[in-house]
Amino acid sequence: MFVMSDWVNEHPMDVLYNLKKDGHYYGLKKSDMKKAVVKNYVESLSEEEQFKNADLLKKDFLGTVWGAYKNGNLDKYIDGELSRMGPMDFSDVGYDAYLINGKIKSMLKNVRHGEKVRFRIINASASTYFYFNIGNNRNFKVITKDGMAVQPVKVNELLVGIAETYDVVFEVPHMMKKFEAKITAQDRTGSASLMFGMGEMEMAPVKIPLSTYEMDHGGMDHGGGHGGGHGDEPGDDDEPGDDDDEPGDDDDDHGDHGDHGGMDHGMNSMGDDHDMPIPPMGKTKQLKYEMLKSVEPTNLDDSLVRAQVIDLELSGDMERYTWYINGKPFSEDKYITIRENEVITFRYINKTMMHHPMHLHGHFFRVLNGQGDYAPLMHTVDVAPMKTVTIEFHANEPGVWFLHCHNLYHMKMGMARLVKYEDFVQTPELEEDQKKWGSYMTKDTDAFWRTETSLNTNSAMLDVRVNAGRYQVDMELEVDEYDIDNFEAEVMFKRYLDRFFAVGTGVVVEDQKVYAALTAAYNLPGNVEMEGFLRNDGKAIVRLRKSIPLVEFRGRPIVLDLEPEVSYKDQFDWNFRTEANYVLSRRTSIGLNFSTDKNGNNSVGFGIKIRF
């Protein structure tokens, strides 16, 4: 048994609270962890290799503009901003450890050379995809997927989605060697190892964390299925390592020859029985769904009625951390109704930059991967970023079945449905259960708050946001020059119509008067927040807000905020505020601010911001 999991030193509900405060809450922690992985790797190299690999230490993991420019990815930063998609995102949570059978490092005893080891790999993590490798990219055979037999296929890497399972068979070569079976979190913030065999150590290659806008050329594209016409998507490159002379090909490594062929550097670091990593070789042959072929035909009877294809578009919103199917969270659209004895086809269309492992209870479904009658059966299918995957199954298990993304934070925040057979009548017990437990399945309408306060030499501010699904209350209080006559306040109650657009109403306090106001907010391409207000005294206000992470300094970003505002009542008026903040931690920033207006009132100050 090879159970993989992720571990965080916080209560999972606190993790969810943190993500609701800010979808990128764990950005700093993940950046620190990636830096540690790179540092350990570089330090383990010989002096000469350290010199050659010094550039690795300059990788940007915070997504700053300067970092993107330095790594040659400025165009990708701009594209990400314009499309409001952001960079490729491998995980939302910063974990403290990754585990195999509950351990970071462990040893599998009594494995002899020449024996076959069958690993039953189960991804039991909350929200982590794992790479699986053995030794120096050695081949192994995949024989089941989700417990269903597939025709053996030889690869040297798996990318295992949450809730996916595989059985793989590894034939231990006749060599005096100990092998590392290694899992690496897809975001490459950490790994875990299980050792087996006897003799000198053969470690798996280290997966160097990718900088924010860097593409993974190791074949991260796992989903595929029926391509969605995104020919230039990352991972579509011709797969490296397809040639037959790759190292570790177990057809020709009986004996002690040829097993290192193709390694270009780092030979000297091999063979030490401690944490000496070897360089990644790029020679990976990762399992793709297209390679999976059922042992038995899985085709469904032609005489069965085929229901209309059901499109399930997967999308989400990192700003308010909500996840949707067809634009709606679970609370707003609970059921997908199907008819017994029909062939049901779901087409998952991923509109996000994340992987979603889509899991259906009560059925094995065919994944239409081009293998015709031998399409493999699964209970969980990975839908890769911006890809489309089609599944079908025979509706022969009347009931109400949960269908959900198995990233548990996505599930909790709405990426779920109930698949209900049309004529199925729930037993009273089931109905009772649903009432009792249903509210635990998803939390997408729960209220979550966040607060930010700033104390500056020239002003004080307090922002409070309470978000509950589509509803949000924003409160902003501000005192300029610590003069109560300058007190300003806005309290707005908003409803988000979609990911980008909200309308609402509220009150505004300005110049010691109180006004009622209507508001509309829209996130413009380029991730510019635009907000308009119409007050009951006829004053119209339009405000823009743009936040730009400029540059990294000692592992922390300096963020520039721009906030121009124009208003009209009898005459045009404008003011402009800008801040540069150095983010010290998740909680605290220090910064400078400058504001100016049409009448030439300038103000400069500095201060501290605290988030909680």
Ligand SMILES: [Cu+2]
């Ligand atoms: Cu998901």
